[in-house]
Amino acid sequence: MKKIVVIAFILISAFSAYAQNDAATLWDELKKQGQVTMNFSLKGTDASGVVVSSEEGKGYLQGDCYRIECGDMLICCDGKSMWLFNSATEELVIDHDEAMPFMKASDIRKDQQGNINAKYVADDITFKVKVSGVAPVSASWPASFFTVDESSLSDNVIVTDLRQ
DSSP: HHHHHHHHHHHHHHHHHOOOSSOOOOHHHHTTTEEEEEEEEEEEOOSSOEEEEEEEEOOOOTEEEEEEEEEEEEEEEEEEEEEETTTTTTTTEEEEGSOOOOOOEEEEETTTOEEEEEEETTTTEEEEEEEEEEOOSOOOGGGGSSSGGGGSSSSTOOOEEOOO
């Protein structure tokens, strides 16, 4: 479960922390473009340089809503609540959107190809995130795209609802 939270924390930070200065964020910049899709890669290394996590995924942003698909993880937010679903461990955690605290990047750069490269440190693990292929989308996704329908999950899924 700790790995789920760390990966989710880093992914959400990647989509909310891009800035050349403290005032602008990736979230702000992408919202200006309307609804977009993007690809990302995430690599985490420990203090000795050993790779402890390596993931690739896709993100979808529409207004205050987002959906992040990464390996066995699905993170959805409808602008109010957030669902973190791990299909491998059959766990679903539901919380308020603000449950993931903002994490400032120690180093964020946009390269000549338009990719966004960021570095984060969490729990003594250094994560490098590369966001690429940011593209506008013309048709809106339905609201259900940004939630996880608990009734569609198997009975084996452990659901923890922290919104109360």
